[in-house]
Amino acid sequence: MTWLQEITANIILTFPISLPGRIIGGKVVVPHSRPYMAYLKIKVTNKTGTFHSYCGGFLIRPDAVLSAAHCVRVEVTVILGAHNIRDEEESQQRISVRDWVIHPDYCPVTLHNDIALLKLKKKAKINENVKFISLPSSNERVRTGTKCEVAGWGRTEVELKVQNDKPCQKVFRRYQRRSMMCVGDQNSGKSTYKVSDPGGPLVCNQKAHGIVSYGMGHRVFPEVFTRVSYFEPWIRQQLRRFALQELPASPSSQ
Structure with a gap:
């Protein structure tokens, strides 16, 4: 079996689907206790028509959201300040x-380098329901065994342990330890729901250390997250470009 066949046979790629975020083995959070959470509504047009898909993300400054690269499409709307995305809450922006x-x-x-930075058309209004989250410094690492939180889109969350790299290296042939994090709890049955929480943050010690990326199709352990600290210099560089209006060409600006 080639590496490409191995990848496509064993991994559910976390492409966005038309479902709200779900968590396996998680709990409902206190309303608006995760004010950095962003809900990405993505307009998709193909030969059969137009529909919407969804992803997670998180606010890192009033005009910028971080998410997974595989979530980004031509037209994206970010919803901030949501607890129940099915309702039109007054808190939503x-x-x-x-x-x-x-x-x-x-x-x-x-899914190597599965990270994207989104520039909002206007700055979010920062208040008790909408706040940004801090990022780790360059190459800052979380200790193995640290318990971190993964939120869906604001209503549910799950606590998962940071693993050493061995479980992911064993399961995922193309796992990269420098740019990826291996996370999960083999015995708890807890997990992100593989196809509806992509792009959301892994929060450790009040910082967004990871981005939900991918996992296995037939079991909940282990899961792979994009390692934010590895990309911190790139993130800062793009934020400077945003400020200077010197973005690289992208579908949305052509």
Whole structure:
């Protein structure tokens, strides 16, 4: 079996689908206790028509959201301040995405470098329901065994342990320890729901250390997250470009 066949046979790639975020073995959170959570509504048009898909993300400054690269499509609306996304809550802020940048080395097959930065058309109004979250410094790592939180889209969350790299190296042939995190709890039955929580943050010690990326199709352990600290220099560089209006060409700006 080739590496490509192995990847496609064993991994459910976390492409967005038309379902709200779900968590396996999680709990309902206190309303608006995760004010950095973003809900990405993505407009998709193909030969059969137009529909919407959904992903997670998180606010890192009033005009910028971080998410997974595989979530980004031509037209994206970000919803902030949501607890129940099915309701039109007064706390919600709906802001269109003006531009975005996907990591130049992102691979849609292996999901290497699965990270994207979205520039909002206007700044979010920061209040008790909408706040941004801090990022780790460059190459800052979380100790093995640390318990971190993964939220769906604001209502549910699950606590997962950071693993050493061995479980993911064993299961995923293309796992990269520098740019990825291995997370999960083999015995708890807890997990992110593989196809409806992509792009959401893994929060450890009040910082967004990971981005939900992919996992196995037939079991909940282990899971792979994009390691945010590895990409911190790239993130800062793109934020400077946003400020200077010097974004690389993207579908939304052509």
